Amino acid sequence: MSQIKNFTKGFVKENPVFVLLLGLCPALGVTTSAFNGFGMGLATTFVLVSSNIVVSLIKSQIPDKVRIPSFIVIIASFVTIVQLVMEAFLPDLFKALGLFIPLIVVNCLVLGRAEAFASKKDTLSSVIDGLGMGFGFTFALTLLGAVRELLGQGAIFGYSFIQGDGMLVFVLAPGAFIGLGYLIALINTIKKTE
Amino acid sequence: MAKKESSFVNMVMTLMVVTAVASFTLASVYNITKGPIEMAREAARQLAITMVVPDFDELMTRRYMPAVGRDSLEFNYAYKNGELVGVAVATYTDMGFSGRIRAMVGFYPDGRIVDVVHLEHQETPGLGDKIEKGKSDWSDQFRGLDPSETVIKVTKDGGQVDAITAATITARAYCDGIRRAYDTFSNHVLNDGGSAE
Amino acid sequence: MEYILIIIGAVFVNNIVLAQFLGICPYMGVSAKVSTSVGMSGAVMFVMTLATIVTYLIYTFILIPFGIPYLQTISYILVIASLVQMVEIILKKVSPALYQALGIFLPLITTNCAVLGVAILTIQKDFNLMEGIVYAIANAIGFALAIVLFAGIREHLDLMDIPKGMRGAPAALVVAGIMALAFMGFAGLV
Amino acid sequence: MNKLIISGSPHVQTDESVKKIMYGVVLSLVPAMLVSFYFFGLAAILITLTAVVSCMAFEFVIQKYLIKGPLTILDGSAIITGILLAFNVPSSLPLWMVVIGSAVAIGMGKMTFGGLGKNPFNPALVGRVFLMISFPVEMTNWPKPIAFSTQLTDVVTGPTPLAVMKEGVSQGEHVADILPEVPGYVNLLLGNMGGSIGEISALAIILGGLYMLVRKIITWQIPAAYLGSVVVFSGVFWLIDPTQYVDPLFHLITGGLMLGAIYMATDMVTSPMSHRGQLVFGIGCGVLTMVIRLFGAYPEGVSFAILIMNAFVPLINKGFKPKRFGEEVKHG
Amino acid sequence: MKTFRIGGVHPPENKIAAHKPIEVLPVPATVTIPLSQHLGVPAVPVLGKGDQVKTGQLIARGEAFISANIHSSVSGKVLKVDDMIDSSGYRKKSIVIQVEGDEWVEGIDRDSTLVKECQLNASEIVKKVHDLGIVGMGGATFPSHVKLMVPKGKKAEVLIINGVECEPYLTADHRLMLEKGEEILAGIAIQMKALHVERAIIGIEHNKPDAIKHMSELCSHYAGITVVDLEVKYPQGAEKQLIKAAINREVPSGKLPIEVGCVVHNVGTSFAVYEAVQKNKPLIERVVTVVGRSLKNPSNFLVRIGTPVDALVEAAGGMPDDTGKVISGGPMMGKALNDLGVPVTKGTSGILVFDKDESFRKPVLPCIRCSRCLNVCPMGLEPYLLAVLAEKDRIEECELERIMDCMECGSCLYVCPSGRPLLDHIRVGKSRVGKMIRERS
Amino acid sequence: MNGIINEITLISVVSLGAVGSFAAIILYMVAQKFKVVEDPRIDLVAEKLPGANCGGCGLAGCRALAEAIVKAESLEGMTCPPGGSDVMKDIASLLGLEAGDQVPMVAVLRCSGSKHNAPPKVTYDGAMTCAFAHSLFSGEAGCPYGCLGCGDCVVACAFDAMYMDAETGLPVIIDDKCVACGACVKACPRSIIEMRKKGKKDRRIFVSCINKEKGGVAKKNCAVACIGCGRCVKECKFDAITLDSNLAYIDYNKCTLCRKCVPVCPTNAIHELNFPPRKQRPEVTEQAEAK
Ligand SMILES: Cc1cc2nc3c(=O)[nH]c(=O)nc-3n(C[C@H](O)[C@H](O)[C@H](O)COP(=O)(O)O)c2cc1C
Ligand SMILES: Cc1cc2nc3c(=O)[nH]c(=O)nc-3n(C[C@H](O)[C@H](O)[C@H](O)COP(=O)(O)O)c2cc1C
Ligand SMILES: Cc1cc2nc3c(=O)[nH]c(=O)nc-3n(C[C@H](O)[C@H](O)[C@H](O)COP(=O)(O)O)c2cc1C
Ligand SMILES: Cc1cc2nc3c(=O)[nH]c(=O)nc-3n(C[C@H](O)[C@H](O)[C@H](O)CO)c2cc1C
Ligand code: SF4
Ligand code: SF4
Ligand code: SF4
Numbered sequence A: 001m002s003q004i005k006n007f008t009k010g011f012v013k014e015n016p017v018f019v020l021l022l023g024l025c026p027a028l029g030v031t032t033s034a035f036n037g038f039g040m041g042l043a044t045t046f047v048l049v050s051s052n053i054v055v056s057l058i059k060s061q062i063p064d065k066v067r068i069p070s071f072i073v074i075i076a077s078f079v080t081i082v083q084l085v086m087e088a089f090l091p092d093l094f095k096a097l098g099l100f101i102p103l104i105v106v107n108c109l110v111l112g113r114a115e116a117f118a119s120k121k122d123t124l125s126s127v128i129d130g131l132g133m134g135f136g137f138t139f140a141l142t143l144l145g146a147v148r149e150l151l152g153q154g155a156i157f158g159y160s161f162i163q164g165d166g167m168l169v170f171v172l173a174p175g176a177f178i179g180l181g182y183l184i185a186l187i188n189t190i191k192k193t194e
Numbered sequence B: 001m002a003k004k005e006s007s008f009v010n011m012v013m014t015l016m017v018v019t020a021v022a023s024f025t026l027a028s029v030y031n032i033t034k035g036p037i038e039m040a041r042e043a044a045r046q047l048a049i050t051m052v053v054p055d056f057d058e059l060m061t062r063r064y065m066p067a068v069g070r071d072s073l074e075f076n077y078a079y080k081n082g083e084l085v086g087v088a089v090a091t092y093t094d095m096g097f098s099g100r101i102r103a104m105v106g107f108y109p110d111g112r113i114v115d116v117v118h119l120e121h122q123e124t125p126g127l128g129d130k131i132e133k134g135k136s137d138w139s140d141q142f143r144g145l146d147p148s149e150t151v152i153k154v155t156k157d158g159g160q161v162d163a164i165t166a167a168t169i170t171a172r173a174y175c176d177g178i179r180r181a182y183d184t185f186s187n188h189v190l191n192d193g194g195s196a197e
Numbered sequence C: 001m002e003y004i005l006i007i008i009g010a011v012f013v014n015n016i017v018l019a020q021f022l023g024i025c026p027y028m029g030v031s032a033k034v035s036t037s038v039g040m041s042g043a044v045m046f047v048m049t050l051a052t053i054v055t056y057l058i059y060t061f062i063l064i065p066f067g068i069p070y071l072q073t074i075s076y077i078l079v080i081a082s083l084v085q086m087v088e089i090i091l092k093k094v095s096p097a098l099y100q101a102l103g104i105f106l107p108l109i110t111t112n113c114a115v116l117g118v119a120i121l122t123i124q125k126d127f128n129l130m131e132g133i134v135y136a137i138a139n140a141i142g143f144a145l146a147i148v149l150f151a152g153i154r155e156h157l158d159l160m161d162i163p164k165g166m167r168g169a170p171a172a173l174v175v176a177g178i179m180a181l182a183f184m185g186f187a188g189l190v
Numbered sequence D: 001m002n003k004l005i006i007s008g009s010p011h012v013q014t015d016e017s018v019k020k021i022m023y024g025v026v027l028s029l030v031p032a033m034l035v036s037f038y039f040f041g042l043a044a045i046l047i048t049l050t051a052v053v054s055c056m057a058f059e060f061v062i063q064k065y066l067i068k069g070p071l072t073i074l075d076g077s078a079i080i081t082g083i084l085l086a087f088n089v090p091s092s093l094p095l096w097m098v099v100i101g102s103a104v105a106i107g108m109g110k111m112t113f114g115g116l117g118k119n120p121f122n123p124a125l126v127g128r129v130f131l132m133i134s135f136p137v138e139m140t141n142w143p144k145p146i147a148f149s150t151q152l153t154d155v156v157t158g159p160t161p162l163a164v165m166k167e168g169v170s171q172g173e174h175v176a177d178i179l180p181e182v183p184g185y186v187n188l189l190l191g192n193m194g195g196s197i198g199e200i201s202a203l204a205i206i207l208g209g210l211y212m213l214v215r216k217i218i219t220w221q222i223p224a225a226y227l228g229s230v231v232v233f234s235g236v237f238w239l240i241d242p243t244q245y246v247d248p249l250f251h252l253i254t255g256g257l258m259l260g261a262i263y264m265a266t267d268m269v270t271s272p273m274s275h276r277g278q279l280v281f282g283i284g285c286g287v288l289t290m291v292i293r294l295f296g297a298y299p300e301g302v303s304f305a306i307l308i309m310n311a312f313v314p315l316i317n318k319g320f321k322p323k324r325f326g327e328e329v330k331h332g
Numbered sequence E: 001m002k003t004f005r006i007g008g009v010h011p012p013e014n015k016i017a018a019h020k021p022i023e024v025l026p027v028p029a030t031v032t033i034p035l036s037q038h039l040g041v042p043a044v045p046v047l048g049k050g051d052q053v054k055t056g057q058l059i060a061r062g063e064a065f066i067s068a069n070i071h072s073s074v075s076g077k078v079l080k081v082d083d084m085i086d087s088s089g090y091r092k093k094s095i096v097i098q099v100e101g102d103e104w105v106e107g108i109d110r111d112s113t114l115v116k117e118c119q120l121n122a123s124e125i126v127k128k129v130h131d132l133g134i135v136g137m138g139g140a141t142f143p144s145h146v147k148l149m150v151p152k153g154k155k156a157e158v159l160i161i162n163g164v165e166c167e168p169y170l171t172a173d174h175r176l177m178l179e180k181g182e183e184i185l186a187g188i189a190i191q192m193k194a195l196h197v198e199r200a201i202i203g204i205e206h207n208k209p210d211a212i213k214h215m216s217e218l219c220s221h222y223a224g225i226t227v228v229d230l231e232v233k234y235p236q237g238a239e240k241q242l243i244k245a246a247i248n249r250e251v252p253s254g255k256l257p258i259e260v261g262c263v264v265h266n267v268g269t270s271f272a273v274y275e276a277v278q279k280n281k282p283l284i285e286r287v288v289t290v291v292g293r294s295l296k297n298p299s300n301f302l303v304r305i306g307t308p309v310d311a312l313v314e315a316a317g318g319m320p321d322d323t324g325k326v327i328s329g330g331p332m333m334g335k336a337l338n339d340l341g342v343p344v345t346k347g348t349s350g351i352l353v354f355d356k357d358e359s360f361r362k363p364v365l366p367c368i369r370c371s372r373c374l375n376v377c378p379m380g381l382e383p384y385l386l387a388v389l390a391e392k393d394r395i396e397e398c399e400l401e402r403i404m405d406c407m408e409c410g411s412c413l414y415v416c417p418s419g420r421p422l423l424d425h426i427r428v429g430k431s432r433v434g435k436m437i438r439e440r441s
Numbered sequence F: 001m002n003g004i005i006n007e008i009t010l011i012s013v014v015s016l017g018a019v020g021s022f023a024a025i026i027l028y029m030v031a032q033k034f035k036v037v038e039d040p041r042i043d044l045v046a047e048k049l050p051g052a053n054c055g056g057c058g059l060a061g062c063r064a065l066a067e068a069i070v071k072a073e074s075l076e077g078m079t080c081p082p083g084g085s086d087v088m089k090d091i092a093s094l095l096g097l098e099a100g101d102q103v104p105m106v107a108v109l110r111c112s113g114s115k116h117n118a119p120p121k122v123t124y125d126g127a128m129t130c131a132f133a134h135s136l137f138s139g140e141a142g143c144p145y146g147c148l149g150c151g152d153c154v155v156a157c158a159f160d161a162m163y164m165d166a167e168t169g170l171p172v173i174i175d176d177k178c179v180a181c182g183a184c185v186k187a188c189p190r191s192i193i194e195m196r197k198k199g200k201k202d203r204r205i206f207v208s209c210i211n212k213e214k215g216g217v218a219k220k221n222c223a224v225a226c227i228g229c230g231r232c233v234k235e236c237k238f239d240a241i242t243l244d245s246n247l248a249y250i251d252y253n254k255c256t257l258c259r260k261c262v263p264v265c266p267t268n269a270i271h272e273l274n275f276p277p278r279k280q281r282p283e284v285t286e287q288a289e290a291k
């Protein structure tokens, strides 16, 4: 697989959210606005790429039985770094994302990629894979956030188009499920016609 | 590329090393960010205070227990040129629609409300979150009210505050928080003869 | 009364899956059949309760006294992961029958945000140990309710020929959305 | 000789058909519709018409262009969905919201799953609850009934009897003090109260229900279990503390209970198959309705209760099978 | 009035030929006699091409336990023993006989005088029934001698005689009861003797008041035989439902009536038993109702087995122009024919001629889950579920849902407002489940 | 550096290190004490899998999938969304599953009883399932062997490799999409579809009929039925064709694709696929349907 393909596959063909259905909790939980989705996506990308690098570097030093705990520790460290840095420098976003920042640690996507990819491939590929998947994740979250923000508040990235409120339901929990459901249906159809 | 086998020593060593390295790194990051995090928190508090009291050059902080309620309130006395110009009370209510609402209420020394800003809440976006200054001007109606004259309750409950449409519960709760602040304020500030000391 | 409010709140009003978006992966993944979803629910309840207890102890007796609460995430996940693995290995040996019923779901739960989420929320909400345990169990019941209902509907949809584009995840998510809509009716119960 | 036709047995079929059933329901809805037109006037007519037309239009568009399957808009089910959706909104609702509600009811509630017969949730209720959550302000703005009104804007609004009751009780007033604030029981029965377009007249709805029972469109199990459990549940609380809980009759004839019990819970697509299951379903609806009415944030819980019970239907169908012939071995 | 409890439907009765006395149909030019006219193993021919036969002569022997002898219904010459098209269009081994005169085998008493007394003991009766090829005339054509032999360890208490004729249109049993009531009762007495039972109940539906009256009167001369008046409801004639209706016992799932001490026989079977035991006459003719709304002359014919169907239709006024469907049997359980050259067999109770406009099924629409099918299923099954499970080939689940209890009565398909082909799918499911069960053991 | 490394660092390292090693020790002891003997390949396969335990495969975690694969000794129906096809390929080579060189096969329809060749005599009006139609009657055309045209095979094909041709009433197999899974063969109640060797350049020759009735009877129902005349058997120099119960069958292992038998069939029952057009038209028969 060429590195470019490796990188681009995350956007649509193997999009972690739309196609692989991984990391759905943050995808649903934080996407009340496009910006929140974007922020969460970047945070996840950072963790993904960093832990991919570290894992691919030290993979041969890890005995099997403690492989998963070790990976988890590595990932958790990066998550905590994100947590601390974000709280220090982006306190508003930190508040908005809330519980879902520490939960990056259990995002199936991160651990899955560390295990499936980084623990087997060389560092460069791992980085590219991490970036591709991360951006795909970011793309998905931003898109879902934009849709929900547009329908729920009549705005995108905070810029309002309408007076008053939109359809509140899209800001609330049901809207997350419904929005994602129809987005996946849409992506499926697009993929098929391609 | 031979994998290490899972012997006892290997396992413990590996995990120990990994955790040690991880915690070392984290501790470093923690130490670096500790300052900024506190600054950010402080800045947020400062911002809220400046929004609800007149211009000041000195702050003094005290905590008082309210007559009703589990936790104490934080009183920020604001002085300009040594003179008390206002008190910013960080108050709370547990009557909100979902969880505790915290707000900062500013009083003139005579007990009139300067302004109110929310600090923290989990009310429903689009409904209860209209208490936020940025989302709606609903909370502006408290400006200049004197709680000793105006009943800080929603009209449905016989007060003089207009409720938020379709979010009476939140409005009711917000009033409760403001009253808690005022009652404590009047106990500790007004009844003390208007001075903090 | 306190406990009853916690239970009603966690099961109906703030259902862990339908309102808090935790544990969506197993919710989508292990809900194809009612029988497996029941097994999964049992395993979640077991692990969630255990994890909440252990992490609570770690938090109050290690992280707080030593002034290192920022290590919450990393220590929690480490403990949960080892705990689950340990339980799995023990179960496999001691009670193969129980392992068949629950154990096969255990590895799935290690990397489940519901468990870690509830552990963190227990601390955030200032619960004491007993409240934390009740909270964990209630959340597990909420998870069970959501996933078993959902599995029932999915089995039903399996028999219908739903439109091609909606088959699988999209229809499942829309169903989850409508269930979340319906559960909003419980608003204000606590 | 012409070609013979071959098929498996049986070779005769009833002349009952989906169309006949659906139009039977539509017919039975006429009394309630007339009452609503009487009290809410032109606005009610407009909303009902908009809902029916847009429901049919959405079904047509989706079937033709998205699913590309056979067209069935004339089978009458979309008409029912439209009418019942309209019946579940206040007469002051802006028409564009009615259109959104219809789109959600048909698009999300029904066609997402392939159309008639495949939806797990009641489409009209999906639309209604969606609107309720999306536009809480407009959806809880209840015009006061005025005979033969042609007014479309600036109507006088007021809370529904249930909302008055809930608000009053939550403020610590006694039921006896609140009751004078709401219309008397006869008026409640006839429909002279604030509320959604079609839910106001319990009498007209019961009339329609009887017609459907006689035509065997519905069975008695669900309405009976539903209403019965509401009476029992509210009765118990009423007996315990009549100052805080109003009597069962009030609960029966206010709000959307009648409409829900007779038309929405009985939707065969989204209710259990066996009689035993239907009883369980009805009881579940009744209990949930009362839990929400008495303890929840909403004064009314019928829509939510039915939707939640819809989610239970597959499990009920699994757990409550019809009685099998030869199930228990009888001796002698 | 009694009836069974669960389910049931009320299709329009259309008993057009109810008042038509039984007519004897002339012997046709050739007859085709299939070797498998009964449930169980096909009979084995005992003669070959070119052989000369007499009416009533044994031409094929049922050698297995569940099988039946077959006798020639005419006299003449065997044209061939070959595969002939049967009612399904598949070819089945049959004996084709060219009719020459009508010469009967000796020993057959063709006199119509009633012979009530029966000297034979139980096993002799069974042997006679076996030898003379009597099978159930109620539709299933189960060899009657098997049913007259109570298995070891079981005890028969009641003989139930099925005079229900719940199928619309059909009137053969009705006419038989009116015209041959005496003989039927004599037959019942013989069957009671064979089974060693003291009690017999004749179940007749309320829409045949004349038959109820007639049979009740005749019964007064017999000890232990009573008539029970049953509410009109399809499928009351089905064995398990009839037992439930008549004596309120439920045959457990997968079990035979003898489990609850019952044996069920059709009135036609009783008549055939009478003729076999008292008159030595094998089962070579039967009453067939030929009806149809456009048919000029709906009739009840006494027909020789092997007569081609078109001869019957011809006798009833000829095939109407707009015929769409010809059914062998009743409208609920019968089989649509694709060739009118096929013969009448021991199980043919009627020939129905449908106009084109009543021949097609309703257009198939999606199931609206109205639960009508489930409410009418007399076995308490969930036809809508069985049908989808079968359609999706989910055979194990079909078995768990007790698909094998389905007796193919067709009530579900009849009642479905969406016109779903429920029974078609269920039949496929049943055959697959049956195969699975057989492979398992 | 003083601000960055201080006693917090020390406490952190010590306490987390302690937790970590404690976890390791527990894991080790538990693993030792409760060792369960398993197929060692499960571990190998599990190692290849991502270990995300996401449940995407429909099973309870990666190990469950590994166990299922090893137990089934096949990868049929097993997928791993996070790992993708690469992982599955890895596993396949690990277990040597795809090793043997399989002869490429493809499904062929051995019936040409189209509406034109075998005109319907009656109208079927029941459920559109061949299984039921087969049990009910011999078919609209009367051929008890021929295709019923309700498309059970098409429904069974998970690869969209079949469709019903509305004109002929027969299913059509799209060679390129067919993966020879055999689902259609199982689905057909009349065993009309056969799995045959794909042949050189995809060329195939076969008798497109399975009717075992006597020639005359068969021919009455269908113009292109094999009548069992045996001319092809005589024509074939390689003994590839056998005649059994009035039906010729071509053994694809013996057939050399010489196509000599095709023109001699009086009913055009022998089909040739993917051959270039013939130089001179066979003069024996009326033109075969060129489709
Ligand atoms: C999902 C949901 C969220 C809600 N959020 C709030 C809220 O944040 N604040 C609030 O006061 N009411 C909220 N409500 C509405 C309350 O349930 C209640 O109906 C309302 O406060 C009554 O106020 P009204 O008298 O102004 O209509 C919410 C309702 C639902 C269903
Ligand atoms: C395989 C099989 C075995 C049977 N064995 C007996 C039997 O031993 N004794 C008996 O009285 N009837 C027996 N029966 C007859 C049935 O009870 C029943 O009378 C027959 O199947 C026709 O009934 P129906 O028309 O309701 O289907 C048997 C039927 C079948 C199919
Ligand atoms: C759905 C159904 C309906 C039946 N209806 C009749 C009927 O009306 N009259 C009848 O004699 N047998 C009917 N039978 C057949 C009986 O079940 C049973 O086979 C028969 O009475 C046994 O008697 P026999 O063996 O003498 O035919 C029906 C069977 C089924 C499955
Ligand atoms: C008795 C009866 C009640 C019905 N109730 C509803 C209803 O509450 N909401 C609705 O959308 N459709 C209703 N329908 C119409 C139809 O069944 C419904 O649209 C299906 O759920 C669509 O698949 C009803 C139909 C009948 C026969
Ligand atoms: S055909 Fe079978 S499933 Fe249908 S009603 Fe009759 S017994 Fe029940
Ligand atoms: S009768 Fe027909 S429409 Fe009704 S449930 Fe049964 S199959 Fe479905
Ligand atoms: S079912 Fe399988 S063998 Fe048949 S056509 Fe489709 S892919 Fe080919």
Ligand code: SF4
Binding pocket: F130, F146, F147, F148, F149, F150, F151, F152, F153, F154, F171, F187, F188, F189, F190, F191, F192, F193
């Ligand atoms: S080939 Fe077989 S399964 Fe396919 S349509 Fe013909 S008969 Fe049916």
Ligand code: FES
Binding pocket: A022, A023, A024, A025, A026, A106, A107, A108, C022, C023, C024, C025, C026, C111, C112, C113, C114
């Ligand atoms: S992201 Fe929450 S369970 Fe997978």
